[in-house]
Amino acid sequence: MFANLLAPMVPLFFLVVLIILQRQGRDDRRMRWWIYAWLCRVFSLLSLLPTTSARPALWALFLSAIGASACNVCCILSSPLLRQSRRQLYWTGAGFGLPVFAFATLVFFGNGSHWPLYLTVTLGLLGGSFATAQFFRSERRPLAILLLLYALSSLPMVSAISRGDISGALSLVFVQTVLISALVFWWSYPRRSAGLYVTLFGLAVWIVSSPAAGHLFPHLALFAGSVVIGDRIVGIGMIMILAQESLERARQLAFDLEALFAVSPHMMWVVDQETLVPTLANQAAADAHGYSLEEFEKLSVQQLVDPVMLPVLSVGRRQQERSITASLHRRKDGTVFPVDVESREVLMGGRHQRLIMGVDVTEREALLRQLAYETAHDPLTGLYSRKGLMDQEDQLFQKCRAEGTGVALASISLRQFKAVNDTYGDVTGDQCLQILAKRIAAFTCNRGIAARTSGDHFKVLFSGVTGAEEAEQLTNDLLRKLCEPIVLGEISIRMRISIGIAATPKDGYFPAELRSKAQTAMWKACGLSGSIACPFVPEYAADEVKDLRIVAAIEEMLANDSFEVYYQPVCRPGGEIYGLEALLRMNHPVLGSISPAVFIPVAEESGLIISLGQWVLERVCLQIQExxxxxxxxxxxxxxxxxxxxxxxxxxxxxxxxxxxFDIPCTLLHLEMTESTVLQNISDALGEMEKLSSSGLEFSIDDFGTGYSSLGRLQQMPISTLKIDRSFVTGITPATSLMVAAIISLAHALGMKVIAEGVEFPEELNVLRDLKCDLIQGYIFSRPLPPRTLEALLHAGSCDASKLHFRAQVADQLKPA
Structure with missing residues (x-):
């Protein structure tokens, strides 16, 4: 009685063990079927627990037989030889299990007829053959053996049925499934292990402990009832198989890791936690440090690491798990190189040791240094870039504060550098920049830092300055150096330089303050003639605020379409109208009337001149249309x-x-540009001008004589008219007219007309008429007029000569004292 109660405990124990192993990461198809097998085994043994009535005992025997057979089928389906889908796997299980279930049902609940039992044996033979074929489709020998076993094991079943030994036949069915399970196990594990042999021995104990064995071989009856021993042996064999597989995987993993450790291109070594001497190292670690592997394994970590890293090393030793540090290591020849080190604690040989993995980052550090240098320096001149200057200025300011000295910032602009670049080419322009950069660097040596902040702008930050006077003196000395001629072969170029100066404490205490004020002073210097250095004064800030207000006013008036265009006639010397010049007028409701001499430079500096110019062009076209x-x-x-x-x-x-x-003929529009505008873009100007000229547009050069060009250069372009600047016309007399006469003569020789602008007095008109100047523009004929007022003159076709005296009087009143 007690033995019957303990019988289910053995498979239950192995069931629990397998479930625990599955939960620990051994979840695979084989493990699941083994768990199902032991569940069925437990069910089979629990069904045999003592009952009080005969009828439940019959059901108990039936359920026990079904459970035992299902256990064997699950063992068969656990074979690694099966590589089928889940659906095909279920069909294979049905081929083994359904005939057994049918046979057991007929034995326990049939009417005693033998023919259904014969039929079931036949179906079992066919189903088992079908299921067996699923294992060994390509291997004929195991398939033939299993099919032969099925056929031979079916003969005793038929014999037992014919003798009326129905229970013996049922026992033979159980033996048949155990035999099939044992053979499948044998062929499933070609690597013969102790676990496999123990499992097969346990299955053999199941067979010899069955009633069928006692019927066939009476001397085996001694083993009847020892099925529990078989359970123990099979369970131990399964666990041994799993343990041996785990051990084999661990050995393979150790072999792979050892191979990976040895051939890894990264430095790897294991050191003792206490002595810090390597216990294991790879060739990459030894090669990186310049030692042989034998030499390397005798060195302590203190001998491999640069002394400055020893404090960091001490911290790393106290870390229990993982640490990542940037370290400096020393080679055998004494050179030092950077290494990124990752270390973690490992258990090897029963001792706590530290696995160190290192990567030589010499190339990466060199690349980072190169990138940092390129980011902080201008590639053309080698000076600091804008970012490099901003990175350095904080340190420079802190140093000067600590020393009790001041800082001065010079903002430098190369005026008309674009013209030089376009006239002589990019190569010459770059050479000019490099020469100027060398002069700046030589001048600021040990006195501060210099930077090229944009194409033609430099900044110099002077340190150790005692005051604003010294800052101005330094800047003026620098200006003289920069204004020296730049000689490149046969070319001699003299740059026009504008410098703005701001210094502590007069103009502020922080870098941003000096940058803003030096920039403002520089723009003020750009508005003056010649090369000059301007220190910042508070009035410049007021001018800057005024400029900002003008910018806002221009944007507002463009949005509201509030600008006006006046027109001034261009006449022949006799007063006949030849053409008109469109002149923009700005009359703001708050700021009042603003002179073009004020708002045009602001519009150019802010970039609004593009929108403003387009507005004037469209308004002129609209006026011509009207x-x-x-x-x-x-x-x-x-x-x-x-x-x-x-x-x-x-x-x-x-x-x-x-x-x-606006459907306007091209002949009704002339484009007027200054000579500097044309020559600063000479590389692109020809194509654009020829394209427009071929359409019928004419070009005029305004303010001719104030630039640095020559008529020879302008001859290359489709220019029809030259306008002599008013500075040559004002107060002209026969004695002072040589320059104007030369310009008119050369222009005529080149097929160009000449306009004299700013003519206000009859005396000036007479001189220009004698010089054969083609066209006259100025108050002598008419001031700029709004369209409606101008229309009367346009209808007349001329400016009335009888009013010349009146206009002369008006002009005389307007003439400055």
Missing amino acids: WRQIGVPLFPVAVNISGLQFRQSDFSSRILGALDA
Whole structure:
């Protein structure tokens, strides 16, 4: 009685062990079927627990038989030989199990007829053959043996049925499934292990302890009832199989890790936690430090690490798990190289040791240094870049504060550098920048730092300055150095330099303050003639605020379409109107009337001149269209073009697009530019000008004589008219007219007309008429007029000569004292 109660405990124990192993990461198909097998085994033994009535005992025997057979089928399905889908796997299980279930049902609950039992044995033979074929489709020998075993084991079943020994036949069915399970186990594990042999021995004990064995071989009856011993042996065998597989995987993993350790291109070594002497190292670690592997394994970590890293090493020793540090290691020849080190505690040989993995980052550090240098320095000149200057200035300010000295910032602009670049080419322009950068670097040596902050702008930060006077003296000395001629072969270039100066404590205490004020002073210097250095004064800030207000006013008036265009006639010397010049007027509701001499430079500096120029162009086209519609005589209108407009990639498209939009002939529009605008863009100007000229537009050069060009250069371009600057015309007399006479003579020789602008007095008109100047523009004929006022003159076609005296009087009143 007690033995029967303990019988289910053995498979239950192995069931628990397998479940625990599954939960620890051994979850695979074989493990699941083994668990199902032991569940069935437990169910089979629990069914045999004592009962009180005969009928439940019959059910108990039936359930026990079904459970035992299901256990064997699950053992068969656990074979690694099966590589089927889940659905096919279930069909294979059905081929083994359903005939057994049918046979047991007929034995326990049939009517005693033998023919259904014979039929079931036959179906079992066919189903088992089908299921067996799923294991060994490509291996004929095991398949033949199993099919032969099925056929031979079926003969005793038929014999037992014919003798009426139905229980013996049922026992033979159980033996048959155990035999199939044992053979499948044998072929499933070609690597014969102790666990496999123990499992097969346990299955053999199951067979010899069955009633069928006692019937067939009476001397085996001694083993009847020893099925529990078989359970123990099979369970131990399964656990041995798992243990041996785990041991084999661990050995393979150790072998792979050892191979990986040895061939790894990264430095790896294991050191004792206490002595810090390597117990294991790879060849990469030894090679990186310049030692042989035998030499390396005799060195302590203190001998491999640079002395400055020893405090960090001590911290790393106290860390129990993982640490990542940037370290410096020393080679055998004494050189030091950077290493990224990751270390973690490991248990090896029963001792706590530390695994160290290192990567030589010499190339990475060199690349980072190179990137940092390139980011902080200008590639053309070698000076600091804008970012490099900002990175250095904080340190410089702190140093000067500690020393009790001041700092001065000089903001340098190379005026008309773009013209030099376009005239002589980019290579010459770069050479000029490099020469100027060398002069700046030589001058600031040990006195501060210099930077190239944009194409033609430099900044110099002087340290140790005692006051504003010394700052101005230093800057003026630098200006003289920079203004020296730059000689490149046969070319001699003298740059026009503008410098703005700001110094502590007069102009502020922080870098941002000096940058802003030096920049403001520099722009003020750019507005003055010649090369000059301007120290910052508070009035400049007021001018800057005023400029900001003008910028806002321009944006507002553009948005509201509030600008006005006046027109000044361009006449022949006799007063006949030849054309008009469009002149922009700004009358703001708050700021009042603002002179073009004030708002045009602000618009150019802010970039609004592009929008402003486009607005003037479209307004002129609209005005010509209106005059044509109301019958006003039309004359060519000259429109001023700024350098920024001319440099736009779609400049010609904008001009032609406006003319097409208002249906204006190209001959009614003249484009007027300064000589510096044309020559600063000489590389691109020819193509744009020829494209527009071929469409019928004419070009005029404004303020001729104030730049540095020559008529020879202008001859290369499609220019029809030169306008002599008013500075040559004002107060002209026969005795002072040589320059004007030369310009007119050369222009005529080149097929160009000449306009004299700013003519106000009859005496000036007479001289220009004698010099055969083609066209006259100025108050002598008419001041700029709004369109409606101008229309009367356009209808007349001339400016009335009888009013010349009146205009002369007005001009005399307007002439400054």
